[in-house]
Amino acid sequence: MHLTNSVGGKKEQFIPVNPGHVGMYVCGPTVYNDVHLGNCRTFLTFDIVARYFRYLGYKVRYVRNITDVGHLENDADEGEDKIAKKARLEQLEPMEIVKHYTEGFHHVMRQFNILPPSIEPSATGHIVEQIEITKKLIDNGLAYETNGSVYFDVLRYNKDHHYGILSGRVVEELMESGRKLDSQDEKRNKVDFALWKRASPYHIMRWPSPWGDGFPGWHIECTVMSTKYLGEEFDIHGGGMDLKFPHHECEIAQAVGANGKDPVRYWLHSNMLTVNGQKMSKSLGNSFLPHELFSGNHPLLEKGFSAMTVRFFMLQSHYSSTLDFSSEALHAAEKGFKKLSNSLGIIKKLTYSGKGEGKTQVNEEFSRLVFELHTNMSDDFNTAKTLAVLFEMSSRINDLKSGNISMTDVSEEKFNIFKGSYVKMMEDVLGLREEAEHNHELLKGVVNVLIELRKKAREQRNYALSDTIRDDLKKLGVQLKDGKDGEMTFSVE
């Protein structure tokens, strides 16, 4: 297994801290708003990572947090907490905001078949630990209190450590660029960041601390929750590209400053989803909400697309590349996914009916495809290449069904490995399941009655009637397909 480590940007072999185990932490959403498709891409990326490691037999502990306090509107000292602001605007309790958007987030994750993490801790549930680590950083001389707030001393840290190891930022350059520190500022240097913020008298979200009432800073929650559940050194830390700096850089500094060791072995960053080449983001106002996509209720879409189509669409590119989102690309994905999905339905029903050892050439091809499936996934989770192999396998599945390849051409062992790999790769690893409609018993029954009637009509060469049945069903979105041997199947669009 190889993966690209954002520190250094090189592909490295994966060696777990504890053999057979994978500890992974991913920065979850700040629940003050609906999650959009760009957010979903990141969570999908790490869903694949967790699924594939499990498939390989690792015991995976996947921690993904919910940020429900501390995320400020901007890094300036007067920045307002996102949750608190929303609560004020909507005249709700912060917890009402948090609950509402957390549930919405979970709902969307289920729609995309993104599995829940092993632990989903929240920042407000770890205030005590955040205060503790802040105290520790002060004791270590890496943080200071001003006016009831506590800041991390980046310059001091940078003397003995490397602030910028992940993002490539140079502290001196950061000091020179951008906004100047004014006399109002509580920070010693502009590069310093908040560990704890004093709450103004009207601030609703507040907890007592050694420095008075306040609330934690944004970066400290992740340091606390990752190391609490995964240990001071764990395997993988993931998140969106845009969190690399400052968020993840600060996490490293905090953990190193408090515990004296580098917390993360491999940093993984998923790239942005773009619209017309521009990053999809809440602030740019070009974001797509999942329900807009499913319903097609969006100016840039002519129709809706299923969650599985979108999942497939995203998996066609590598997680580290930007992916451009467009109606056209989605149409193509819809058709492509249907192909794989059809084959999935076929292979699941297919049992070995041949005998003997089969033909060497066919056996070798089946083995090669299975092998490539795994080498591609093990090469930095290359889902795009994996899908290309699945398409090849899909063709072989159709060959088996139509008789282009006979069951006796392949050995029972090769067939079963081939079948198992296709099904597991599709369903367990890539999380692509057949669209549900096929499984609706009532619909199935009703359509089968019509299929029987149509068969009779065709036997009597009453093509006018048989075409009416087919055309009328088509209008309702049910597509009939005539097989070679007179057998008929249908699919729902």
Added chain:
RNA sequence: GGUCUCGUGGCCGAGCGGCUAGGCAGAGCUCUGCAAAAGCUUGUACAGCGGUUCGAAUCCGCUCGAGACCUCCA
């Protein structure tokens, strides 16, 4: 302005120095009463200009273009 990334055929997108990625769309054919599905065949490509190399989409330099981060964002 600083740091960095990317630019592949009609569209989306793999690619990490030599071997047709793949999907969608297009063209032709097979099967079929007609469709659909499936199968077979097929074209069009690496932004531009230099360099390194026996050999470059792939490495280096420059030019042009797009984007990201440096302020909140997955």
